[in-house]
Amino acid sequence: MTVRIPTARGAGLVACTRCGRVHEPQTPRCTRCGSALQSRDTRSLQRVWAWWAAGLIAYIPANIYPMLLTSALGSSTQSTILGGVVELWAHGDLPIAIIVFVASVVIPVGKFLAIAFLALKLRGPHKPDRHGRHRLYEVVEFIGRWSMIDVFVVAILASLVQFSLVATVNPGLAAICFALSVAFTMQAALSFDPRIIWDD
Amino acid sequence: MTDETPPPRPADMQIRPPRRRWWRRISVIWLVPLVALVIALGVAVQSYTNRGTLVRISFQDASGIEAGKTVLRYREVTVGAVESVSFSSDLGRVIVAVRVANDIAQYMDQDAQFWVVRPEVSVRGISGLDTVLSGSYIAGDWDNRINGEAETFEGLETAPLQARGGTPITLRLQDGNQISAGAPIIYKGIEVGTVGTPRLDDSGANVLIDAVIRAPYDKMLTTNTRFWDTSGFDISLGTSGIQLDVRSLASLIEGGITFDTIVSGGDQIAAGQDFFVYPDESEARSTVFTGGPQLELPLTMVIDGSIEGLSEGAEVRYKGATVGRVSDLGAIANMDPETPHIRMLVNLQIDVAKLGLPNETTVDGARDFVANLVERDNLRARLATASLFTGSLMVELVEQPDAEPATLDLTNEPYPLIPVAPPAITEFQTTAQGVINRIGGLPVEELMQAAIGALNSVQTLAGDPETRRVPAEAANLLADARAFLTGEDITGTLTNLNQTTASLRRISEQLEQGQAVANLIAAIDKANNALTGVEGASAEFPQIAQQVRELSAKANRLQIEELANSADSLLQSADAVLSNPNTQRVPGALSDALTEVAQVLAEVREGGAIGNVNDAITAAEEAANSINRAAQDLPALTAQAGRVLNDAGTTVSGYGSDSRFNVELVTALRSLQEAADSVTALARSIQRNPNSLILGR
Numbered sequence: 001m002t003v004r005i006p007t008a009r010g011a012g013l014v015a016c017t018r019c020g021r022v023h024e025p026q027t028p029r030c031t032r033c034g035s036a037l038q039s040r041d042t043r044s045l046q047r048v049w050a051w052w053a054a055g056l057i058a059y060i061p062a063n064i065y066p067m068l069l070t071s072a073l074g075s076s077t078q079s080t081i082l083g084g085v086v087e088l089w090a091h092g093d094l095p096i097a098i099i100v101f102v103a104s105v106v107i108p109v110g111k112f113l114a115i116a117f118l119a120l121k122l123r124g125p126h127k128p129d130r131h132g133r134h135r136l137y138e139v140v141e142f143i144g145r146w147s148m149i150d151v152f153v154v155a156i157l158a159s160l161v162q163f164s165l166v167a168t169v170n171p172g173l174a175a176i177c178f179a180l181s182v183a184f185t186m187q188a189a190l191s192f193d194p195r196i197i198w199d200d
Numbered sequence: 201m202t203d204e205t206p207p208p209r210p211a212d213m214q215i216r217p218p219r220r221r222w223w224r225r226i227s228v229i230w231l232v233p234l235v236a237l238v239i240a241l242g243v244a245v246q247s248y249t250n251r252g253t254l255v256r257i258s259f260q261d262a263s264g265i266e267a268g269k270t271v272l273r274y275r276e277v278t279v280g281a282v283e284s285v286s287f288s289s290d291l292g293r294v295i296v297a298v299r300v301a302n303d304i305a306q307y308m309d310q311d312a313q314f315w316v317v318r319p320e321v322s323v324r325g326i327s328g329l330d331t332v333l334s335g336s337y338i339a340g341d342w343d344n345r346i347n348g349e350a351e352t353f354e355g356l357e358t359a360p361l362q363a364r365g366g367t368p369i370t371l372r373l374q375d376g377n378q379i380s381a382g383a384p385i386i387y388k389g390i391e392v393g394t395v396g397t398p399r400l401d402d403s404g405a406n407v408l409i410d411a412v413i414r415a416p417y418d419k420m421l422t423t424n425t426r427f428w429d430t431s432g433f434d435i436s437l438g439t440s441g442i443q444l445d446v447r448s449l450a451s452l453i454e455g456g457i458t459f460d461t462i463v464s465g466g467d468q469i470a471a472g473q474d475f476f477v478y479p480d481e482s483e484a485r486s487t488v489f490t491g492g493p494q495l496e497l498p499l500t501m502v503i504d505g506s507i508e509g510l511s512e513g514a515e516v517r518y519k520g521a522t523v524g525r526v527s528d529l530g531a532i533a534n535m536d537p538e539t540p541h542i543r544m545l546v547n548l549q550i551d552v553a554k555l556g557l558p559n560e561t562t563v564d565g566a567r568d569f570v571a572n573l574v575e576r577d578n579l580r581a582r583l584a585t586a587s588l589f590t591g592s593l594m595v596e597l598v599e600q601p602d603a604e605p606a607t608l609d610l611t612n613e614p615y616p617l618i619p620v621a622p623p624a625i626t627e628f629q630t631t632a633q634g635v636i637n638r639i640g641g642l643p644v645e646e647l648m649q650a651a652i653g654a655l656n657s658v659q660t661l662a663g664d665p666e667t668r669r670v671p672a673e674a675a676n677l678l679a680d681a682r683a684f685l686t687g688e689d690i691t692g693t694l695t696n697l698n699q700t701t702a703s704l705r706r707i708s709e710q711l712e713q714g715q716a717v718a719n720l721i722a723a724i725d726k727a728n729n730a731l732t733g734v735e736g737a738s739a740e741f742p743q744i745a746q747q748v749r750e751l752s753a754k755a756n757r758l759q760i761e762e763l764a765n766s767a768d769s770l771l772q773s774a775d776a777v778l779s780n781p782n783t784q785r786v787p788g789a790l791s792d793a794l795t796e797v798a799q800v801l802a803e804v805r806e807g808g809a810i811g812n813v814n815d816a817i818t819a820a821e822e823a824a825n826s827i828n829r830a831a832q833d834l835p836a837l838t839a840q841a842g843r844v845l846n847d848a849g850t851t852v853s854g855y856g857s858d859s860r861f862n863v864e865l866v867t868a869l870r871s872l873q874e875a876a877d878s879v880t881a882l883a884r885s886i887q888r889n890p891n892s893l894i895l896g897r
Contacts, residue, residue: 046230050233057233058240173243
C-alpha cells in the first residue's frame, strides 16, 4: 500500500510477457520475439472464469463416477475418489488415504478456491498485500502440474494390473473427468494476468 | 486593443470508442465450459435415463445378497444389480431393490420369478459352483412378451423348475413320501427332467408334483406315455430267486420317476398335461391298453371269519387278472345286544379301467355295472389263497352260478357292499396235516410192536438163566456140532437134505408154472412126510424146518384174504419157536429158513398161480398147521439134537472158547433178530396190500 511498485504501464510502455522487452505502447508485436503485445489482457479474467467453470464442471462427475473398476476373482468393485479414500482409511492405510485425499480433493478444491479468490479480488477496492496474492498465484500455477497424481496412479494400475480373471483394473469415467478438470484449472491459472494484481 | 474574440471553437468532440456489443466482449473461451457443461449434462441425462428401473423383490432371507455387489441375471447374463437391501415394514421379509436395465425391465411382468442362486451340494452333484467365488446372485426368469411391467415381486426360496426349453407337466401320485423336490425324471437311464415340490391336490386324495421334461426329450411324451415310480430299490422274490433292482444313487435317496411311451400313436400333449404315476412298471404298462387315468371304484366286503393273511395292498383278482387292491382293513361291530359280534371289513379299490370299461365311464357307471354283474352273474367276492407258502390272502371276484341271489348293497356307507362267497383258502397247514395223517395211518406202531415182540423174545431168550448157563455147553455144543457137521453122517444127511430141497424146488417150480393144486398139496404132503422124516433124524431138522417154511410161505403167497391170518399164525409159531429157549440151537437154520421163505415167496410171486388160490389157501392152512405141529415138536427135536450134539461133544474137544462162542452167539442173535424183522415186515406188507404180493407191486 505504501510502497509503489513501478510497472511498465506506469512508465507508458508495454512489456513483452514472454521475453520481457519493453516497447512503445502502440507496438503490436514484440520486436524481439514476435509475440503479441498487450499492456493488459482485458479478457484475462473472462478466460480465467471460463476455464475455471469448465474445470468445476469436469470435477463434479470426477467425484460421482467411479475412478477405478477393479475385478478380482470374479467379483468386481467400483470405487470413487472419496469412496477409495474411505476404504483406505477403513483398511488402516492412513498415510495413503491422506495422500490420496490431499491430491484428489484438497488440492483441486484449493485451486478452485484460490483462483476464484484471485479473480474476485483483482478489481476490488482494497488491494492489500499484493505480494501475498502474487505468491498465491505462483503456488497455484506451480502446483497445477502435480495435481495429476490420481490420474497417474490409475493409468499405471490399469496398464500393469491386467491378469484376466485373477485381477483386472480399468479406469473409470471419473479418471477422464479428473484429468480434464486438472487441465482446465491449469488453463485457468495460466489465463490469469498477474500484472493486474499490481495495477492501482 | 483588439478585442477580438476568439473565434468560436467547436466544442470538443467526445470521441469514445463505440461500446462494443456484449457478445463481442465475450471471449470465445467461454465455449469451453459451455461444451463441458453440455457434455456433463448430456452424460448426466444419459446416466439417469440408463440407470434402469428399480424393482423390489422380497425374499425370506437375504443370505448371500450384498447391496452393490449382487447382480441379477437372466439366462446367465447380468441385467441388473442390487442397490439396497432393506426390510418390509413388519420385518417379515427382506426387500431387495434391484436396478434393472430398462430394456429388460419391460419384460418383467407379474409372472416373473426370482430366486437366489447359491452353491448347492446334493446327491446329484454340485451346482452353482461359480457362485463360490463370485458370490450368490439373483436369477430371474420371465417370458418374452411385454405385458404390464411390475415393480414388486415375491422371490422364490428355491429355484423353480426350468420352464424354458421344456414341457411342464403335472404328475399325480397316490403317495408322495418317496419323492422329494429336485428328484430326477429318468427316461431310459437318462435324466430328462426334474420334479418340483410335492403338494396335495384340493381333495387331499392325490399328491401333485409339477415337473418339467426338458427339450428335446419332451417330444417323447404322448397321451400313451405312462409314468411310474422308481424310488428306492425293488426286491422281488420269484421263482428265479431274489431280484434286487437299484436305480441311480440319486433316485435311491431323492426318489425318481421314469416313463415310457409304450405304444405309439398317442397324441402330442399340451403343456401342463396331467399324468398319473403308477407304483411300478408292470402296473403302468398294464394300463396302456385299458387306457385312461385311473378311476377307482371303492367296494366293501364284510367277512365273518378271520382275515389273517390279508393285508392292505393285497390284490383283487377277477378271473386271474389283477383288477384292484385292498385299500384298507377294519372291523365292524354289531351292537345288537342279542347277538353282539364283530365282523371284519375289507375295503377294495377296483380299477375301473382294468375291468375293461370304456374310458368315459364314471365311478357311478362302473358301480352300476358291478351291481348288474352281482345280480345277474352272481358275482361274489371271496378270500382266496395268494401264496401257499406265506399263507397270504387275496380277494377274488368270482361268479358263482349256484349262489343265492344277492345284490350290491348301494346303501352301505361309505362304499357299496358286495356279497361274499365262502373263502377258497387252500391252507398249507391243512395239506401238510393230510400228509402227516397219511403217514400216521401207516402201520408203524404194529410194525414196531411186532419188532418189539420179536426183540422181547430175543431178550427173554438172552436173559433166561438157562441161556446164561448155556455158553459153556453151547461152546461145546457148537464145537461138537462142527465136528458133527464135518462128520460123514452129517454130510450124508446133507446130501439127502439137498435132494429133498431139490424135490421141493421142483415142487415150487411146478407151482411156478401154474400147476394144479394137486401139485401143491402133493408138495405139502411131501413136505409133511419130509417133516415126519425129520423127526427121525434130528440132525436134519434145520433144513427140514426150512423147507416146510418155504412151502408154507409159498402157500401164503398164493392166498389173499387168509394170508394175513396164516402169516399171523406163522408168526405165532415163529414166536413160539423163538420164545423157546431151545431155539437157540437153531438160529442159523431158522434164519436160512426165513431167507428161503422170502426167496420162494418171490419166486412164487413171479409164478402168478392166482387161479389156484383157494386150494392153495387150504393147503397153506394145512401147511401152517403142520408147521405148528413141527414147531411144537421142535423142543423135542432140539433136545434130541442137543443130546446128539452133546454126545458128539464128548468125542470132540479140540474146539471151543467162550469168546468165540460169544461172537457166534451174538451173530446168531443178530440173524435171529433180522429174521424176525423180515418176517414181521413181510407179514405187514402182506397185510397192508395183499395184492402186491401177487401182482409184484
